[in-house]
Amino acid sequence: MFPKQMFDKNSFKNVNENGKIIGFSFDMKIQYYRGITLSIIRNIEVEVDEKSYPRDSILFTVNNETFTLDEMRTVISNRWLFGQYARVTVLCENGLSQGQHHIKCIQTIAPSYMPFQIVGPGELDFEIQEDM
Amino acid sequence: MGIKRGVSFYSYQQTQFFKQMNWKDMIREVHDNLKTDGVEIVDEAIIKKYPFATDEFVFDWNNEIARFNMNPVTMDVYLDVHQFRDHIMNHREAAERLKNDIKLASKLGFKNVRCLCLVPTEVIEMALSTAEKYDIKIGKEIHAPLPIKPGLSHEKIDPVLDPRMVDQMIELIERTGTKHAGLVPDFGIFQHSPTKLAIDYYKRQYSSEMIEFILDKGKENTVEEVLKMMDKKYPNHGMNFMTLGAIIMKESSARPEDIKDIIPYIVSIHGKFYHMTEVAGQLGQYEDQAIEYEKPIQYLVENGFDGYINSEFEGQRYCQDLDKVQMIDEVEQVRRHHEMLTRLIRKYEK
Numbered sequence: 001m002f003p004k005q006m007f008d009k010n011s012f013k014n015v016n017e018n019g020k021i022i023g024f025s026f027d028m029k030i031q032y033y034r035g036i037t038l039s040i041i042r043n044i045e046v047e048v049d050e051k052s053y054p055r056d057s058i059l060f061t062v063n064n065e066t067f068t069l070d071e072m073r074t075v076i077s078n079r080w081l082f083g084q085y086a087r088v089t090v091l092c093e094n095g096l097s098q099g100q101h102h103i104k105c106i107q108t109i110a111p112s113y114m115p116f117q118i119v120g121p122g123e124l125d126f127e128i129q130e131d132m
Numbered sequence: 133m134g135i136k137r138g139v140s141f142y143s144y145q146q147t148q149f150f151k152q153m154n155w156k157d158m159i160r161e162v163h164d165n166l167k168t169d170g171v172e173i174v175d176e177a178i179i180k181k182y183p184f185a186t187d188e189f190v191f192d193w194n195n196e197i198a199r200f201n202m203n204p205v206t207m208d209v210y211l212d213v214h215q216f217r218d219h220i221m222n223h224r225e226a227a228e229r230l231k232n233d234i235k236l237a238s239k240l241g242f243k244n245v246r247c248l249c250l251v252p253t254e255v256i257e258m259a260l261s262t263a264e265k266y267d268i269k270i271g272k273e274i275h276a277p278l279p280i281k282p283g284l285s286h287e288k289i290d291p292v293l294d295p296r297m298v299d300q301m302i303e304l305i306e307r308t309g310t311k312h313a314g315l316v317p318d319f320g321i322f323q324h325s326p327t328k329l330a331i332d333y334y335k336r337q338y339s340s341e342m343i344e345f346i347l348d349k350g351k352e353n354t355v356e357e358v359l360k361m362m363d364k365k366y367p368n369h370g371m372n373f374m375t376l377g378a379i380i381m382k383e384s385s386a387r388p389e390d391i392k393d394i395i396p397y398i399v400s401i402h403g404k405f406y407h408m409t410e411v412a413g414q415l416g417q418y419e420d421q422a423i424e425y426e427k428p429i430q431y432l433v434e435n436g437f438d439g440y441i442n443s444e445f446e447g448q449r450y451c452q453d454l455d456k457v458q459m460i461d462e463v464e465q466v467r468r469h470h471e472m473l474t475r476l477i478r479k480y481e482k
Contacts, residue, residue: 002149002452033145034177039215073217082177083149112212112248116372 001031006122007103008085014095014128021095023057024048024128027085031107031120035082038067038075042117043108046090048101053090062086096128135432135477136440138162138170138205140402141178143445143466146452146459148177153463156196161463163200166470171197172206172246172400172442175233183232190239197241205440206244206271206316206400209233211251226251227258230270234259238266244399246316249273249293253300256313263312271316271399272301276323277377280390284383302397315394318402318444319423321386326379327406327422329460333450334379342366343379350380388427392435400440401432406447407460408468417475418468426476433480443469 011027030036044060046053060067062080066089080086088105107120139162147153153161155178162168176182179189197204211229213221221229230247237245245268247256256270263270274280274297282295294300298315305313335343345365349358355377362369362376408418419425429441443466451460 001449004453005150005456029149033142034174034210035180035182036176036212037215039217040212076215079180079182081180082145083151110214112210112214112250 001033001120002029003031003120003122004124005029006031006107006120007105007124007126009124009126011085011087012096012101012103012126012128015089021093023089023091024095025087025089026103026126027087028105028107028122029083029085030080030109031122032109032111032118033082035079035084036109036111038062038072038078038080040109040111041069041072041080041107042110043106044069044088045104045106045108046088047104048090048096053092057091059089059091060086061089098128098130100125100127102126133438134481135429135437135473136170137166137168137470137473137477138172138203138400138440138442139166139168139466139470140172140174140206140208140442140444142172142174142208143443144462145177146448147462150456155193159196159200159202161466163202165467168470169201169203170205170440170442171202172208172440172444173204174208175236176210179236183229183236185236185239193240203440204240204242205442206246207233207237207240207242208246209237210248211255223252223255223258226255230255230259231262234262234266234268234270237268242268244269244271244314244316246271246273246400246402249275249278249297253304256301257304257308260308260310260312264310268312269399270313272297272313273402274298274315274317274321274386276318276320277385278321280317280321280386280394284385284387298394302394305397314397314399316399316402317386317391317394318404319425319428319441320402320404320446322384322388322424322428323381323404323406323422324384324424325422326381327420327447327450329407329447329450330378333453334375336453338369338371342369346376346379350382353380355380384424388424389431391428392431395432395435395437398437398439400442402444403441403469403473404444404446405465405469406445406450408465408472416471418472420469420472425472429473429476430480433477441473443473445469 006028008027014021015023110117141158405420411417
């Protein structure tokens with residue numbers, strides 16, 4: 001739907017935990033025309049500067065709850081609303097270097113009635129600024 | 133009496149995505165600028181706590197509807213049967229969900245729920261007593277590539293849809309005598325040619341050369357035959373049968389005259405459209421060049437249809453790969469659609 005506009009361009013940042021960079025995060029909206037329960041999400045794939053990250057390094061946060069992709073498989077009590085930003089955190093040592101990067105992210109969802117899963121890819125150039 | 137106009141808020145999805153309008157703004161647009169009262173929603177796009185609705189939301193919604201004297205016509209409901217990852221919903225569970233959606237629609241003042249064409253008739257039958265209790269009609273959508281009456285040539289485009297769907301619903305209604313089930317025809321069934329927005333979009337997504345190849349081969353061949361040619365010439369084309377079917381469309385999935393026979397069963401109508409452009413030589417008059425509107429509206433008026441056509445704009449999806457400034461203006465497209473609806477309804481109501 002919105003391959004360029006699904007991301008919040010200003011949300012890309014490294015994640016600092018206890019003085020240590022444990023990964024990076026960004027915010028994105030669902031590529032569909034309605035919201036879904038989290039169990040409908042089949043996959044979220046992240047590739048930055050042509051490096052792809054393993055499925056189990058990805059965390060998904062929405063409505064103040066955080067899940068791994070495997071945990072989300074059975075979550076029917078939390079919804080990713082239409083137009084709502086969810087935060088994707090990618091765990092990786094040292095995060096991303098300061099400066100320009102390019103992200104490709106693919107959302108795969110399985111709503112009820114299509115004979116195939118819906119794949120929503122997006123791409124964006126973004127910048128990681130100096131750590132706060 | 134007669135044909136009334138409304139809007140499905142599905143039409144404003146891009147505007148909602150960019151947070152330029154919320155559902156209250158949409159109600160205002162329908163009331164102030166389209167000068168009508170029909171409202172339709174996609175439950176899972178508007179109701180935050182779906183499958184529930186908070187008391188606050190129910191109050192807020194009903195207040196807003198009362199304030200502007202609007203008419204909640206139809207609520208579009210889904211059945212995400214894959215949501216429990218350890219099993220696919222069985223028919224009893226699906227019926228429970230549909231009953232829940234009926235109660236939800238009732239709380240928000242809707243008269244009908246629209247369920248998808250793939251929902252088994254058995255599931256609808258299992259929810260009928262709830263529909264009757266809450267006085268809500270269950271309307272099953274007739275969505276392209278379904279016909280109204282079977283026997284047309286393109287029926288094999290979709291491997292899962294049953295072209296006898298309309299007959300199956302009528303059989304259910306006649307057998308049970310219910311007044312709480314019916315049909316929601318979508319004007320997409322009267323789309324007779326590809327919309328130019330879509331062709332341009334697919335040229336950007338694939339390649340101009342491949343789309344020209346499809347358009348050329350599509351003149352003389354079926355979707356299946358073209359798919360075989362594509363597999364040979366472009367082994368990694370990645371195009372599915374539905375997209376291919378939309379590009380080489382040569383005839384509509386339903387005949388306009390077939391709508392005459394189902395009028396007593398129509399719950400409400402989806403006024404699907406993709407692109408309203410000015411009629412040549414007619415300043416301020418608009419049409420969708422890919423969809424037949426005039427004949428179905430004529431038949432609906434002449435045969436006494438009393439109900440709503442709710443605009444369902446879907447052309448935005450063919451511009452969303454572009455920069456934001458190049459995207460299509462949904463609000464303007466719906467206004468143009470209502471110019472056309474108003475003009476055609478008046479023309480035949482005399």
